[in-house]
Amino acid sequence: NAGVTQTPKFQVLKTGQSMTLQCAQDMNHNSMYWYRQDPGMGLRLIYYSASEGTTDKGEVPNGYNVSRLNKREFSLRLESAAPSQTSVYFCASSASYEQYFGPGTRLTVT
Amino acid sequence: DQQVKQNSPSLSVQEGRISILNCDYTNSMFDYFLWYKKYPAEGPTFLISISSIKDKNEDGRFTVFLNKSAKHLSLHIVPSQPGDSAVYFCAASNDNQGGKLIFGQGTELSVKP
Numbered sequence: 397n398a399g400v401t402q403t404p405k406f407q408v409l410k411t412g413q414s415m416t417l418q419c420a421q422d423m424n425h426n427s428m429y430w431y432r433q434d435p436g437m438g439l440r441l442i443y444y445s446a447s448e449g450t451t452d453k454g455e456v457p458n459g460y461n462v463s464r465l466n467k468r469e470f471s472l473r474l475e476s477a478a479p480s481q482t483s484v485y486f487c488a489s490s491a492s493y494e495q496y497f498g499p500g501t502r503l504t505v506t
Numbered sequence: 507d508q509q510v511k512q513n514s515p516s517l518s519v520q521e522g523r524i525s526i527l528n529c530d531y532t533n534s535m536f537d538y539f540l541w542y543k544k545y546p547a548e549g550p551t552f553l554i555s556i557s558s559i560k561d562k563n564e565d566g567r568f569t570v571f572l573n574k575s576a577k578h579l580s581l582h583i584v585p586s587q588p589g590d591s592a593v594y595f596c597a598a599s600n601d602n603q604g605g606k607l608i609f610g611q612g613t614e615l616s617v618k619p
Contacts (some may be wrong), residue, residue: 400549427605436515438595439609441551446605454606486549493538493599495607497549 398422400498402487408504409477417472417501419487426471427490429454429464431502432483439486445470475506509533512597512610519617525583527613529596532577536598540607541581542569544593553594554581586617 400421409415426447429448431439431454441454446463459481461473470489474481482505488495511530519525527541537558542550556563556570556579563570569582583590593614597607 412592412615429606431609436611438510438512438611441599441605441606444606488549490605493540493605494552494555495605497542499549500547 397429400489400496401485402485402501404501405499406502408506409474410506411478413477414473414475415477415503416474417485417487417503419471419498420469421487421489421496422468422491423491423496424467425489425496426467427492429488429490429495430460430470431486431488433486434457434483442472442485462463471478474503477503479497479505482504507532508611509536510596510608510610512594512596512613514613515611516614516616517533519586519615521617521619522585525581525586525590525615525617527581527594527596527615529579529581529610530577531579531598533598533600533608534577535600536608537580537600538598539570539572540597540599541568542595542597544595544607544612550595552606583615586615588617588619591615591617 428442429444430442443462448467485501540555541553543552593612596610
């Protein structure tokens, strides 16, 4: 039982490059979330998926897209990376109020 | 606007003493509150929660207090241990938000031996 897994752990991109962050959970949770964490800003919600087949914008969705591939997997895509997207990205899943987080992806955009 | 605020970026406490972490919120519709703990290079982990129908919830060394009239909650850790050194986030939600959590900025707790 791995919980929530994220790949990759680290990534360096040049401005304008694209990439997809992968997230998977094995807890059979309906809801999944993508957050970014920046110094002094806490965790800010980028996108979430309340159930398979649905996605909704969070607080900071600009520059990102998501795909809820199936109940287990929720990916986050950066189509054209910008330095402002340098951050630590966390995926989470939940069945109720308590969310369970993955270990994070540290992304640097130069 | 910041609906959940943790106004103290850091807190330093001696081992064995009480740690008190504070959190304020502005949205009176929030009905569930949670505390998460985060170590460096790891994801946040759930610590303790409280429903808005209660004013206190206790789990071992951790107690969360909720003052709805003041829109304030606090996390007490007694006694504090060096392993408690981490960043603590409070979060809030309401039933109408589909499980979304609004997080505070975090407070970094340092427990000194």
